[in-house]
Amino acid sequence: MTKPILKNKERIDQLFSTDVKIIQNKDVFSYSVDSVLLSRFPKIPSKGLVVDLCSGNGAVGLFAATQTKAKIVEIELQERLADMGRRSIELNQLENQVTMVEDNLSNLLDHVPRSGVDLILCNPPYFKASVHSKKNLSPHYLLARHEVATNLEDICAVSQQALKSNGRLALVHRPERFMEIIDTLKKYKLAPKRLQFVYPKQNKEANMLLVEAIKDGSLEGLKILPPLIVHKDNGEYTDQVAAMYFGTDAQPQAYMYVLECADGSLYTGYTTNLKKRLKTHNAGKGAKYTKSRLPVKLLYWEAFNHKNAAMKAEKRFKQKKRAEKLAYIKSQTDESQ
Incomplete structure (x- = not known):
């Protein structure tokens, strides 16, 4: 081209x-x-x-x-x-x-x-x-x-x-x-x-x-x-x-993810590369919030076929209270097992 x-x-x-x-x-x-x-x-x-x-x-x-x-x-x-x-x-x-x-x-x-x-x-x-x-x-x-x-x-x-x-x-x-x-x-x-x-x-x-x-x-x-x-x-x-x-063989285009920080708090974001994003967070470059709460670990993620859907999922998840977030993660994890 x-x-x-x-x-x-x-x-x-x-x-x-x-x-x-x-x-x-x-x-x-x-x-x-x-x-x-x-x-x-x-x-x-x-x-x-x-x-x-x-x-x-x-x-x-x-x-x-x-x-x-x-x-x-x-x-x-x-x-x-x-x-x-x-x-x-x-x-x-x-x-x-x-x-x-x-x-x-x-x-x-x-x-x-x-x-x-x-x-x-x-x-x-x-x-x-x-x-x-x-x-x-x-x-x-x-x-x-x-x-x-x-x-x-x-x-x-x-x-x-x-x-x-x-x-x-x-x-x-x-x-x-x-x-x-x-x-x-x-x-x-x-x-x-x-x-x-x-x-x-x-x-x-x-x-x-x-x-x-x-x-x-x-x-x-x-x-x-x-x-x-x-x-x-x-x-x-x-x-x-x-x-x-x-296409019919498309891979996920974006992810909504939840991190558990060292102090037990939760952080939610979206990314197009989970592995790279987690590494960036633990290097202290991912977000201001996680930088002072290292290390972080990946607690939960959802895959989406376009970025806007992942961003909307992130927004909805952030509106939940902590107990609701944990209950949601448990319900989704139980369903997948």
């Missing part, structure tokens, strides 16, 4: 189940779980032409690129995001496969042949634009989240024109717009064929909807897939989602 030129506040994130790296900037745009789910939802054609509409910084199309030899055209209206996408394409050395086009999606047929696209991926603005909209002050997020520059109707209309007969459109959207989505797809002869509701946690309401439709397909045979749960109760990804992020 080539070394990219990062601009102010930019960082590089990686989907660890692949080698793909994405240039991100939280002030402008950052891909989230919806982009990952969309890139893994439809069957990606092995060859042909794939289009990523409303591509943002190009994450969905780049994630899809690892699954196919098809040419991928990404369409993004915002100059800043399109620039980030182009540099991510260069970073991953995918210039021969992926192209970023800075344009309104209504001009899609200026860049791809009519009735020539095998698959369209789209992570569109979710919210209708109105005087009552809770609009983000950032113009980048305003366009990404609200139907200002495009809307569901425009997306379905241009998809109908660009897709081959039996070509497919895959969308991620909001469940509360389910009926509107189905009606609009049918209006443009895009037959819904696969549908999956996504839930942030068990027993929570769905907050995302994945839909796949086929151009000129029969309106019969819609499949409702099993619910997809994103997080376990402890905040880490479920096994299905973790596999998308880290």
Whole structure:
């Protein structure tokens, strides 16, 4: 991979189940779980032409690129995001496969042949634009989240024109717009064929909807897939989602740990390397609290598939009283035996 030129506040994130790296900037745009789910939802054609509409910084199309030899055209209206996408394409050395086009999606047929696209991926603005909209002050997020520059109707209309007969459109959207989505797809002869509701946690309401439709397909045979749960109760990804992020053979990415200090007190932290962190603590360099209470020993730890989950577990554990902490450790240790 080539070394990219990062601009102010930019960082590089990686989907660890692949080698793909994405240039991100939280002030402008950052891909989230919806982009990952969309890139893994439809069957990606092995060859042909794939289009990523409303591509943002190009994450969905780049994630899809690892699954196919098809040419991928990404369409993004915002100059800043399109620039980030182009540099991510260069970073991953995918210039021969992926192209970023800075344009309104209504001009899609200026860049791809009519009735020539095998698959369209789209992570569109979710919210209708109105005087009552809770609009983000950032113009980048305003366009990404609200139907200002495009809307569901425009997306379905241009998809109908660009897709081959039996070509497919895959969308991620909001469940509360389910009926509107189905009606609009049918209006443009895009037959819904696969549908999956996504839930942030068990027993929570769905907050995302994945839909796949086929151009000129029969309106019969819609499949409702099993619910997809994103997080376990402890905040880490479920096994299905973790596999998308880290691969099926992924090792733990982070740990919440509890130390017993020389004076009997407890210290809680998180780390990505338990052995190294314990050694650092006992060298007097781990934390101000443990430095005066050496030596320390590892009393308990939990493994997580991403750092944020370990940090949340650390925060929850620190809120417990000492007796509650010891009772929790005992209950978890007893369960594992």
